[in-house]
Amino acid sequence: MQRNLIGGEWVDGPRASRNINPSDTRDLIAEYAQADGPQARAAVAAAREAFAGWSLSTPQQRFDLLDAAGSEILARKAELGDLLAREEGKTLPEAIGEVARAGAIFKFFAGEALRLGGECLPSVRPGVGVEVTREPLGVVGLITPWNFPIAIPAWKLAPALAFGNCVVMKPADLVPGSAWALADILHRAGCPKGVFNLVMGRGSEVGAVLLEDPRVDAISFTGSVATGQKVAAACVARMAKFQLEMGGKNPMVVLDDADLGVAVTAAVNSGFFSTGQRCTASSRLIVTEGIHDRFVAAVVERLKALKVDDARKPGTDIGPVVDEKQLAQDLEYIAIGQAEGATLAAGGEAVERNADGAPGHYLRPALFTETTPAMRINREEVFGPVVSVIRAKNYDEALALANDTPFGLSAGIATTSLKHAAHFKRHSQAGMVMVNLPTAGVDYHVPFGGRKGSSFGPREQGRYAAEFYTVVKTAYTAA
Ligand SMILES: NC(=O)C1=CN([C@@H]2O[C@H](COP(=O)(O)OP(=O)(O)OC[C@H]3O[C@@H](n4cnc5c(N)ncnc54)[C@H](OP(=O)(O)O)[C@@H]3O)[C@@H](O)[C@H]2O)C=CC1
Numbered sequence: 001m002q003r004n005l006i007g008g009e010w011v012d013g014p015r016a017s018r019n020i021n022p023s024d025t026r027d028l029i030a031e032y033a034q035a036d037g038p039q040a041r042a043a044v045a046a047a048r049e050a051f052a053g054w055s056l057s058t059p060q061q062r063f064d065l066l067d068a069a070g071s072e073i074l075a076r077k078a079e080l081g082d083l084l085a086r087e088e089g090k091t092l093p094e095a096i097g098e099v100a101r102a103g104a105i106f107k108f109f110a111g112e113a114l115r116l117g118g119e120c121l122p123s124v125r126p127g128v129g130v131e132v133t134r135e136p137l138g139v140v141g142l143i144t145p146w147n148f149p150i151a152i153p154a155w156k157l158a159p160a161l162a163f164g165n166c167v168v169m170k171p172a173d174l175v176p177g178s179a180w181a182l183a184d185i186l187h188r189a190g191c192p193k194g195v196f197n198l199v200m201g202r203g204s205e206v207g208a209v210l211l212e213d214p215r216v217d218a219i220s221f222t223g224s225v226a227t228g229q230k231v232a233a234a235c236v237a238r239m240a241k242f243q244l245e246m247g248g249k250n251p252m253v254v255l256d257d258a259d260l261g262v263a264v265t266a267a268v269n270s271g272f273f274s275t276g277q278r279c280t281a282s283s284r285l286i287v288t289e290g291i292h293d294r295f296v297a298a299v300v301e302r303l304k305a306l307k308v309d310d311a312r313k314p315g316t317d318i319g320p321v322v323d324e325k326q327l328a329q330d331l332e333y334i335a336i337g338q339a340e341g342a343t344l345a346a347g348g349e350a351v352e353r354n355a356d357g358a359p360g361h362y363l364r365p366a367l368f369t370e371t372t373p374a375m376r377i378n379r380e381e382v383f384g385p386v387v388s389v390i391r392a393k394n395y396d397e398a399l400a401l402a403n404d405t406p407f408g409l410s411a412g413i414a415t416t417s418l419k420h421a422a423h424f425k426r427h428s429q430a431g432m433v434m435v436n437l438p439t440a441g442v443d444y445h446v447p448f449g450g451r452k453g454s455s456f457g458p459r460e461q462g463r464y465a466a467e468f469y470t471v472v473k474t475a476y477t478a479a
């Protein structure tokens with residue numbers, strides 16, 4: 001049984017959760033202690049107590065901790081990638097890539113701990129100096145989802161610690177293994193008692209404590225819109241700082257002048273890799289008339305060739321859906337699409353056993369064509385390998401359709417026209433815009449986040465992370 005880390009001690013919980021491999025549901029990875037409300041409150045108390053010391057730690061101490069954690073993550077990327085693929089179901093190369101990303105994030109924020117600066121300005125009044133500095137917030141609660149079990153915890157945790165905050169982290173109950181490995185690495189790297197606390201358990205119990213406890217100064221959340229709204233309401237009620245990363249209904253526009261190979265590769269990668277379980281996945285392919293039929297035929301051909309199988313098996317392109325509940329949601333949306341009159345041009349069937357006969361949550365990547373913008377499959381996030389094609393008359397209509405969504409995380413365009421690429425970058429109502437690239441798969445050193453219903457609060461990642469994890473102070477001194 002893997003335990004929670006509270007105040008520097010490994011602590012059992014009143015319950016345990018079973019971490020099951022979605023590629024082979026007979027495979028129990030391990031049992032993980034689930035914390036309860038009192039334990040979550042103890043973790044908050046430990047973080048509060050540790051804050052006085054950690055907020056005064058030197059940048060060198062923070063650099064050393066984060067750099068050591070980053071080195072170990074990178075050195076163990078094959079082993080940790082295997083664990084990640086086994087618990088979440090993304091393919092081994094994707095999982096190893098995610099672990100490498102987490103290692104690089106720790107290294108990046110180790111450097112940021114040294115680079116955090118301020119400003120020194122003359123006052124408008126004679127004989128007065130002004131300093132603008134950034135201070136840590138205090139105790140930060142991190143609530144993370146299942147689809148990036150190590151990268152998302154890393155990109156919240158590393159900046160929180162780099163800038164002198166103490167942390168209580170609640171990972172998604174479905175994927176405790178990668179988060180536990182991160183806690184173990186930080187603990188052995190010498191993280192002082194209480195500076196980082198791991199409380200695995202249910203969102204409705206452990207997550208709810210983080211939202212309500214007045215000793216938690218800020219919450220960073222990634223997950224569904226429904227839970228994001230609860231986080232927002234709870235934080236506003238007690239005036240805590242918060243940041244939300246939620247859903248997407250990301251468009252990829254394909255214009256007549258696109259390179260067909262580039263467009264198909266970007267669309268298939270964006271829509272179906274990582275089993276479509278990325279908030280940056282393209283679920284709406286908006287295609288102009290002149291290329292529509294060739295593009296659809298080429299995507300269908302590509303989908304037929306994709307191997308849907310055990311995430312850890314060499315040669316697998318698409319692993320399983322994360323669990324039964326998500327598979328049921330995906331299948332429900334496939335049925336909704338059919339009922340709405342869309343044409344299911346490829347896939348959409350659940351596959352109960354993989355090529356070796358192991359039971360798992362497999363789904364053949366589904367492509368809908370002849371869809372209309374008002375259909376639910378074009379408005380609601382499915383979060384699976386389910387993608388729609390929408391016809392557009394021309395670029396102007398394609399841009400309008402791309403922006404016609406309550407979300408605004410990521411958007412892409414496939415075109416060889418510099419004019420249309422430049423116009424799309426400027427006029428797309430999304431936080432991240434990709435030209436001739438998949439909408440998913442982002443760099444770790446630049447801002448990540450969206451507009452409209454996708455995100456709330458300051459951006460994550462890169463230098464911009466300081467905006468959320470610090471508070472600004474302006475000091476005036478008479479000379
Ligand atoms: N944008 C994104 O990156 C993601 C979007 N999603 C979307 O969300 C849908 C559902 O996925 P799901 O995992 O249930 O998403 P949730 O939003 O429920 O889960 C995200 C995190 O919030 C926690 N949580 C749940 N309820 C509460 C609460 N009341 N208070 C505090 N924390 C809470 C969860 O804990 P626990 O899991 O332990 O209950 C988990 O750690 C998906 O189908 C997809 O559409 C999901 C994951 C990522």
Ligand SMILES: O=C(O)CCC(=O)C(=O)O
Nearest residue numbers: 277278279280440441442
């Ligand atoms: O596309 C990526 O690289 C990141 C996606 C992500 O953060 C998410 O799906 O939650």
